[in-house]
Amino acid sequence: MVVTGGGKSSCAAAATASTSGGTVAGYSGDQLVNAAAIMNAGSARGVNVQGQTLAVMTAMGESALRNIDYGDLAGPDSRGLFQQRDTWGTLAQRLNPTVSAGFFFERLVKVPNWETLTPTAAAHAVQINADPDHYTPYYAPAGAVVAALVGGDSACAASAVGGTAQQLAAALVAKIDAGNITGIAPDHLKEIRWIAAGEVHANCGINLAILQVITIAVSTFGSVGISDINRLCTNQYLGNPDSSHWANGGGHAVDFYSLDRTPTTGADTNAIKLLKTLLPLMPEGSATGQVQCRAQAGTSLELAGVRQFEDTCNHVHVQVDPAFTGSLKAGA
Structure with a gap:
């Protein structure tokens, strides 16, 4: 059997299946489930592992990968994994990990040359955080989580080379x-x-x-x-x-x-x-x-x-x- 161009769904299933038990870079349980949902949303849109890692990094910096239903002083209407404000979508959409991640990826891929920017600069271009370096400490943990969830999955790799x-x-x-x-x-x-x-x-x-x-x-x-x-x-x-x-x-x-x-x-x-x-x-x-x-x-x-x-x-x-x-x- 040769490699074909399909297979995004098999990558998503692999990421979800890898979330059972254990701790990665200090994240566990629902946090890893949410990270997998972010990765799957990126995979479904054809965003590569680099972009998926940026999204997981961003959610770590915004919510510690928890789907929180409250905001902060800077954004009292912020909600969800990415702390998206009401201009991003309805409350239900922003509290849906897959939908909110989709919102993030839609904006990320429109950032000029996002793949060559530093990770925090790419995330800041989407989130417009008050501190453009806010996400820097989360890049290494995000890489560890993404690597653990993909697990060197060959089916995911194969799907990219049709x-x-x-x-x-x-x-x-x-x-x-x-x-x-x-x-x-x-x-x-x-x-x-x-x-x-x-x-x-x-x-x-x-x-x-x-x-x-x-x-x-x-x-x-x-x-x-x-x-x-x-x-x-x-x-x-x-x-x-x-x-x-x-x-x-x-x-x-x-x-x-x-x-x-x-x-x-x-x-x-x-x-x-x-x-x-x-x-x-x-x-x-x-x-x-x-x-x-x-x-x-x-x-x-x-x-x-x-x-x-x-x-x-x-x-x-x-x-x-x-x-x-x-x-x-x-x-x-």
């Missing part, structure tokens, strides 16, 4: 132009641009599965840095004729040097999250690097069916077999 290579590349170009995908010299992002434009450049293609991997990574973290894709295109032969960057026309591997604007070692929390999300989706013959980096950090991963090998500890390497021409697997 479409042809050109369609995926076009969506990635929009992320590049918004600053959510960055690169270094030599420029590998041009390979994505060429595919999006329908241009064929010799030895500069990218495997469909690798385009899907990049899509999942940027959807998961909001921003990624890419150092290598098709080394045959950029004439970066490093002595290994079997490298998935180089073999069979190249473009069968991707190296991420940063995740969520944070450098990665292949063994850090973001790297582990990425690998746990991707690996159930990877086809037979896939591999990832940095195994010794994880061992040195006291971390290991059981990756059934995915080979692990040693690689430098300044990126996360993900590859498929150079002979593979299909799609990632569908989420379980």
